[in-house]
Each structure stands twice: as C-alpha cells, then as structure tokens.
Amino acid sequence: MKKQIKFILILLFSGSMLAQEQQRAEALLHEVSENLAQFDNISITFTYELVNRKELIQQKEKGALIVEGDAYLLKLMGIEQMSDGINKHTINSENKEVLIEPLSDGFDEGLSPSKIFSFYNKGYRFEWDILQPLYGGRKIQYIKLIPIDTYAQASYLLLGIDTKTKNIYKLIEVGNDGTETTLTIGSFKTNTEIPTNTFVFSASDYPNYYIDRF
Numbered sequence: 001m002k003k004q005i006k007f008i009l010i011l012l013f014s015g016s017m018l019a020q021e022q023q024r025a026e027a028l029l030h031e032v033s034e035n036l037a038q039f040d041n042i043s044i045t046f047t048y049e050l051v052n053r054k055e056l057i058q059q060k061e062k063g064a065l066i067v068e069g070d071a072y073l074l075k076l077m078g079i080e081q082m083s084d085g086i087n088k089h090t091i092n093s094e095n096k097e098v099l100i101e102p103l104s105d106g107f108d109e110g111l112s113p114s115k116i117f118s119f120y121n122k123g124y125r126f127e128w129d130i131l132q133p134l135y136g137g138r139k140i141q142y143i144k145l146i147p148i149d150t151y152a153q154a155s156y157l158l159l160g161i162d163t164k165t166k167n168i169y170k171l172i173e174v175g176n177d178g179t180e181t182t183l184t185i186g187s188f189k190t191n192t193e194i195p196t197n198t199f200v201f202s203a204s205d206y207p208n209y210y211i212d213r214f
Contacts, residue, residue, distance in 0.1 A: 025126035025143045028161060035166040037119045041068035046186055048076060052179040065113055071199035072113040082199055083114065089201040089210075101214040113150055115170060119157060123148055129158060139163045140170065164214040 070085035
C-alpha cells in the first residue's frame with residue numbers, strides 16, 4: 001500500500017511540474033508576442049541550414065526577410081518571394097520565371113514568412129527546454145513546440161528566445177523523416193524606412209520573364 005501511495009504521489013508531483021513548465025513556456029511566448037506586436041515592420045538577415053544525416057544532405061544559405069503586417073519580401077537561395085498580403089510572387093531570376101499564386105487560409109504549408117514571428121500562437125503544445133548561454137552574456141531560452149496535428153510533417157520545433165530582448169533568435173524544425181531545418185537570425189531591425197513599392201509586383205520590372213498565374 002505504501003508503494004502505491006508513493007507511486008501516486010510521484011505521478012501527481014510530475015503532473016504538477018509539467019503544468020508549471022507549460023505555464024512558464026506560455027508566459028514567455030506571450031511576452032515575445034507582445035514585444036513583436038509593437039513594431040510596424042521587421043527586417044532580418046538570417047542563416048538557413050538543412051541537414052539530413054540519413055541521406056547525407058547538408059545545405060547552408062544566407063537570406064533576408066522584411067515583414068510588414070501580412071506583406072513580406074523574402075530572399076533565399078537565389079529566389080525572391082514577395083507578397084502584398086493577397087498574392088504570392090515567386091521570382092526565379094536564373095530561369096527568368098515568375099509564379100503568381102493567390103493567398104488563402106491554409107494555402108501555405110509550413111511556416112509562411114509573414115507568420116514567422118507569430119506561428120506558434122496556435123497548433124502547438126509547449127514544453128520548457130534548455131537554456132543556452134552565448135557570447136557576451138546573451139542567454140537563449142528554448143521552448144519546445146509539439147504539433148497538435150498528428151499528421152504534421154514536423155515531429156517538433158525548438159524556438160530559441162533571447163531572454164533579454166524577448167526577440168526570436170533561432171528556430172529549429174525536426175521533421176518526421178529526421179531532417180533538421182535551422183533558421184538563425186543575424187541582424188534584427190525594426191521600424192525601418194521601407195520603400196512603398198517593396199511588396200508590390202510589377203510585370204514591367206521583369207521583361208522577358210515567363211509569368212505563370214496559378
């Protein structure tokens with residue numbers, strides 16, 4: 001009987017600890033959301049790395065992203081993608097092609113650039129993870145995001161948050177196939193002067209390009 005009582009107490013204590021960790025994670029993510037919501041726009045440079053050890057694949061590229069509301073401009077791997085919040089334009093300069101697709105709820109699978117700073121607000125349960133010290137006294141607190149959807153392609157994600165600035169520093173996505181995709185933010189600028197045509201596509205800017213409308 002004593003063993004049974006001890007076992008029950010351990011279960012209750014473990015459940016209480018998990019609930020506290022969940023609350024800590026939710027509280028930190030709420031701080032991040034409130035911090036990011038105060039900015040009119042966000043401009044970042046980042047490093048994108050994809051690793052699949054099973055398939056012996058490793059790819060590392062640098063990119064840049066500007067986000068203002070639902071509009072964004074993403075430059076990565078020689079591809080430029082821009083959206084005015086209504087359509088998405090994917091511009092491939094090497095092949096001289098432009099693909100124009102309408103945006104709608106659920107259109108983009110994975111992490112849409114315009115949602116990169118808010119995607120975690122729904123569809124995940126949270127776990128408090130490791131604290132990583134960096135140079136200069138910076139500390140990165142990781143939150144583990146586990147998809148609620150059992151058919152999700154990602155097994156889990158790790159969101160690294162700068163404990164001082166409450167900005168996102170790193171995002172790691174671990175796929176069900178073992179592929180690890182890591183986005184590490186380099187520069188992080190807010191409320192900068194952005195030209196009015198930054199998110200506007202004009203066919204006249206791309207003469208001799210093949211333009212395909214979805």
